[in-house]
Amino acid sequence: MGPLFRGFFSMYPDCHSCNLKFEREQGYFVGAIYINYGATAIIMIAGFFWLDRFINLSLAQQLTFWSIFGVGFPLFFFRYSRSLWLSLDYIFNPEDTSGRPRESGVS
Ligand SMILES: [Zn+2]
Numbered sequence: 001m002g003p004l005f006r007g008f009f010s011m012y013p014d015c016h017s018c019n020l021k022f023e024r025e026q027g028y029f030v031g032a033i034y035i036n037y038g039a040t041a042i043i044m045i046a047g048f049f050w051l052d053r054f055i056n057l058s059l060a061q062q063l064t065f066w067s068i069f070g071v072g073f074p075l076f077f078f079r080y081s082r083s084l085w086l087s088l089d090y091i092f093n094p095e096d097t098s099g100r101p102r103e104s105g106v107s
Contacts, residue, residue, distance in 0.1 A: 001015060001017065001018065001020075002015045002016030002017045002018070003016070004022065004079070004082070004083055004086070005079060008079070009078065009079075011023070011082070020090070022086060024089075029082055029085065031085045031088075031089070032078075032081040032082040032084070032085035032086075033081070035081040035084055035085055036074050036077050036078060036081035037074070039073075039077060039081065040070060040073050040074050040077070043069075043073065044066050044069060044070060047066070047069070048062060048066060051065075
């Protein structure tokens, strides 16, 4: 597998070594946004209760901390969510390099 990203946010159109097309269609990476949003929400909700239980922060401190986290984490996680989405799609909906879906169930 060749590199996915050429900049922090910009991707190569396809894989250098196997020609896998990364963005198969317009809006393809909306799935990655769901992954990113889901991961952020789960960490924020669980983290809120964890901090509330083990560290004595005021509500204002909690809200400040999680507001910053809620902006910063999705930026940090952006690349991971895209590569996760790409690999999940590759596993469950494989495609050959011609752009047509493979016959399922037949090898
Ligand atoms: Zn590859």
